[in-house]
Amino acid sequence: MSKLKIAVQKSGRLHDDSLKILKEIGISIDNGKDQLKASARNFPLEIFYLRNGDIPQYLRDGVVDAAIIGENVLIEKGGDISIVERLGFSKCKVSIAVPKSSKASSLKDLDGKRIATSYPNTVNQFLEQEGISAQLHIINGSVEIAPNIGLADGICDIVSSGSTLFKNGLKEIQVLLQSEAVLATSPAISEENKALIDKIQFRLKSVLRGRENKYVLLNAPNDKLEAIVNILPGMNSPTILPLAKEGWSSLHSVINKNDFWSVIDELKANGAEGILVCPIENMVL
Numbered sequence: 001m002s003k004l005k006i007a008v009q010k011s012g013r014l015h016d017d018s019l020k021i022l023k024e025i026g027i028s029i030d031n032g033k034d035q036l037k038a039s040a041r042n043f044p045l046e047i048f049y050l051r052n053g054d055i056p057q058y059l060r061d062g063v064v065d066a067a068i069i070g071e072n073v074l075i076e077k078g079g080d081i082s083i084v085e086r087l088g089f090s091k092c093k094v095s096i097a098v099p100k101s102s103k104a105s106s107l108k109d110l111d112g113k114r115i116a117t118s119y120p121n122t123v124n125q126f127l128e129q130e131g132i133s134a135q136l137h138i139i140n141g142s143v144e145i146a147p148n149i150g151l152a153d154g155i156c157d158i159v160s161s162g163s164t165l166f167k168n169g170l171k172e173i174q175v176l177l178q179s180e181a182v183l184a185t186s187p188a189i190s191e192e193n194k195a196l197i198d199k200i201q202f203r204l205k206s207v208l209r210g211r212e213n214k215y216v217l218l219n220a221p222n223d224k225l226e227a228i229v230n231i232l233p234g235m236n237s238p239t240i241l242p243l244a245k246e247g248w249s250s251l252h253s254v255i256n257k258n259d260f261w262s263v264i265d266e267l268k269a270n271g272a273e274g275i276l277v278c279p280i281e282n283m284v285l
């Protein structure tokens with residue numbers, strides 16, 4: 001039987017969340033960060049622990065069938081590799097920044113200047129598109145220090161909270177792209193392994209949908225139920241069960257986690273009591 005080979009970052013920001021989401025879709029791995037390879041106990045799958053920056057090449061060569069990887073790395077090195085599913089973690093931007101004291105306030109002010117980055121293809125493509133030419137200094141880490149040591153006039157690197165820019169006295173002047181962890185597949189994947197990826201994708205969608213939503217249970221007088229159903233329409237229609245108390249019911253529904261706090265006052269104004277909000281592990285449509 002064919003086994004799906006999936007690459008996961010060996011160590012670093014993506015490692016833990018990648019293994020966590022695989023666990024949530026029911027894939028148990030005989031673990032060990034120290035191993036380069038591990039097998040799943042209950043799915044025809046092998047995990048390869050690799051360096052983030054090496055993964056696009058492994059995908060391209062078909063050494064692995066799929067990978068959990070930062071979208072920004074695929075944009076930089078991935079070209080022909082397709083994204084199957086966005087996974088919602090490791091969200092960040094790739095941005096251009098300059099010293100706070102710099103007169104530069106937009107990208108065009110960096111025309112003819114020096115930019116330090118670990119993402120030369122991304123920067124070059126963006127500059128070309130904007131008709132700007134700059135001299136790139138490719139460095140692999142601590143990019144934000146470059147302007148302070150006189151190596152560059154600006155930088156292009158990952159920004160998340162912005163604290164690294166702040167600590168280094170830099171200001172963001174241009175966002176090049178938004179990124180998050182994604183499941184990507186090799187252009188060389190076999191039909192058999194593509195079918196396994198489809199199974200994984202189906203499971204991922206149900207876990208991601210579950211993360212986005214909450215299960216709500218509440219009690220309400222029967223004459224208010226219609227109004228409450230309109231506030232909480234649920235996946236199809238809410239479940240309503242009679243309470244032992246005459247004239248009252250329990251209503252169960254699903255709501256997007258971001259919407260819950262904005263409807264809570266409306267629910268209470270319509271007589272809802274004993275409101276419980278629970279996480280959802282999986283949501284299969």
Ligand SMILES: Nc1ncnc2c1ncn2[C@@H]1O[C@H](COP(=O)(O)OP(=O)(O)OP(=O)(O)O)[C@@H](O)[C@H]1O
Pocket residue numbers: 009010011012013014050051052053054069070071072073090091092158159160161179180181
């Ligand atoms: N500060 C951040 N906040 C959120 N996501 C980030 C942040 N920094 C990096 N990422 C995302 O996580 C991915 C992995 O980052 P990490 O710093 O662990 O790897 P790396 O040092 O680039 O790679 P390697 O595994 O080759 O050492 C990045 O490609 C990016 O998608």
Ligand SMILES: O=P(O)(O)OC[C@H]1O[C@H](OP(=O)(O)OP(=O)(O)O)[C@H](O)[C@@H]1O
Pocket residue numbers: 013141142144157158159160161162163164165
């Ligand atoms: O906006 P912030 O929240 O400060 O995050 C941005 C920083 O995070 C990443 O570095 P990381 O901490 O992964 O260190 P590294 O350069 O050694 O990979 C990235 O390269 C930035 O420097």
Ligand SMILES: [Mg+2]
Pocket residue numbers: none
């Ligand atoms: Mg990093």
